[in-house]
Amino acid sequence: MLKAPWVLLIVDMQNDFVLPGTVLCVAGAQATIPAIAYAADWFRARGWPVVYVVREHVADGSDVERTRLGLFRRYPFLVPGTPGCEIVSGLEPRPGDLRIVKQRWSAFMHTELGWVLRRMGIERIAVSGTQIPNCLRVTLFDAVCHGYEAVLLTDASSAQTPAVARHNRDDLRQIGVECLSMHAFAVARDAEA
Amino acid sequence: MLKAPWVLLIVDMQNDFVLPGTVLCVAGAQATIPAIAYAADWFRARGWPVVYVVREHVADGSDVERTRLGLFRRYPFLVPGTPGCEIVSGLEPRPGDLRIVKQRWSAFMHTELGWVLRRMGIERIAVSGTQIPNCLRVTLFDAVCHGYEAVLLTDASSAQTPAVARHNRDDLRQIGVECLSMHAFAVARDAEA
Numbered sequence: 001m002l003k004a005p006w007v008l009l010i011v012d013m014q015n016d017f018v019l020p021g022t023v024l025c026v027a028g029a030q031a032t033i034p035a036i037a038y039a040a041d042w043f044r045a046r047g048w049p050v051v052y053v054v055r056e057h058v059a060d061g062s063d064v065e066r067t068r069l070g071l072f073r074r075y076p077f078l079v080p081g082t083p084g085c086e087i088v089s090g091l092e093p094r095p096g097d098l099r100i101v102k103q104r105w106s107a108f109m110h111t112e113l114g115w116v117l118r119r120m121g122i123e124r125i126a127v128s129g130t131q132i133p134n135c136l137r138v139t140l141f142d143a144v145c146h147g148y149e150a151v152l153l154t155d156a157s158s159a160q161t162p163a164v165a166r167h168n169r170d171d172l173r174q175i176g177v178e179c180l181s182m183h184a185f186a187v188a189r190d191a192e193a
Numbered sequence: 194m195l196k197a198p199w200v201l202l203i204v205d206m207q208n209d210f211v212l213p214g215t216v217l218c219v220a221g222a223q224a225t226i227p228a229i230a231y232a233a234d235w236f237r238a239r240g241w242p243v244v245y246v247v248r249e250h251v252a253d254g255s256d257v258e259r260t261r262l263g264l265f266r267r268y269p270f271l272v273p274g275t276p277g278c279e280i281v282s283g284l285e286p287r288p289g290d291l292r293i294v295k296q297r298w299s300a301f302m303h304t305e306l307g308w309v310l311r312r313m314g315i316e317r318i319a320v321s322g323t324q325i326p327n328c329l330r331v332t333l334f335d336a337v338c339h340g341y342e343a344v345l346l347t348d349a350s351s352a353q354t355p356a357v358a359r360h361n362r363d364d365l366r367q368i369g370v371e372c373l374s375m376h377a378f379a380v381a382r383d384a385e386a
Contacts, residue, residue: 147258171326171357
């Protein structure tokens with residue numbers, strides 16, 4: 001069983017959230033692909049786990065939030081087996097990476113993430129992906145609630161606009177979530193080693 | 194058993210969050226007391242439930258978030274039996290009001306709120322109190338996750354600054370949470386009657 005001090009979460013980097021022209025496209029997401037790929041390789045090189053957190057919905061929409069159901073019925077999104085549900089090109093999972101499926105914003109809500117992290121002895125979580133005000137923010141709030149140390153990787157995360165990203169990072173710092181670039185994160189980990 | 198279409202949540206309007214000079218004081222909270230009192234009376238007059246959601250911590254801090262534990266050890270907050278834990282003057286609960294105790298930001302996290310609302314047949318939640326970026330926001334996210342219709346009462350909720358309140362309302366609208374003044378909310382309910 002892998003034991004590691006940190007885990008990297010890569011959240012919602014699926015075509016329906018990232019590719020221009022999709023109904024849920026996050027404007028800033030595509031530009032973060034190289035930074036997330038770099039972060040994932042940095043974790044893998046240390047033998048630290050990389051977890052892909054993905055959103056999926058059944059084709060009839062029965063597990064979609066009430067506030068998005070009208071949109072889903074017109075333009076179904078994140079249905080397994082469709083191209084929109086796949087991880088975006090450039091971030092292909094590697095052997096040994098883990099995968100957590102969710103139906104809501106938080107990676108912890110009604111998923112096995114907490115059990116998997118406990119088994120690995122992990123108490124510290126680095127979050128990347130999209131988008132900062134929704135999935136990343138509530139995942140980070142839940143991480144703090146459950147007792148983890150939590151970091152947002154600023155250059156490996158995105159929102160619709162730089163202003164939205166900035167306001168949300170300000171709020172996250174207020175609850176004790178560090179917001180660091182991947183390089184600053186790496187320097188801090190090397191300093192601990 | 195009370196059946197009602199809407200519930201009013203009054204979140205964290207305790208002295209330690211509201212009174213100037215307390216370590217967790219939310220700058221905008223005290224000014225909202227009249228609007229929250231008005232909202233509570235409006236709900237009570239219709240026989241619709243009013244739920245006080247409060248945060249409490251044990252005196253040794255064992256249930257405090259890791260990111261706030263240092264602060265708690267220097268300045269304990271929200272400990273039952275201390276004045277700081279009491280509901281702020283001007284918002285005293287009335288007979289028939291309900292009370293939910295939480296240790297985290299969301300009113301749903303590890304509380305009986307969902308069971309109580311189901312028993313009352315409630316699918317629609319109006320949120321008031323403090324503060325918008327933390328407890329109110331994650332409670333509203335959780336409300337949407339669990340399938341409720343959710344509204345933030347704008348004049349009955351607060352943050353450290355008007356800008357923080359505004360940015361968070363913008364984000365909440367993006368996930369389908371209506372942000373209405375108490376008067377606009379009342380007009381909308383009257384129009385449905």
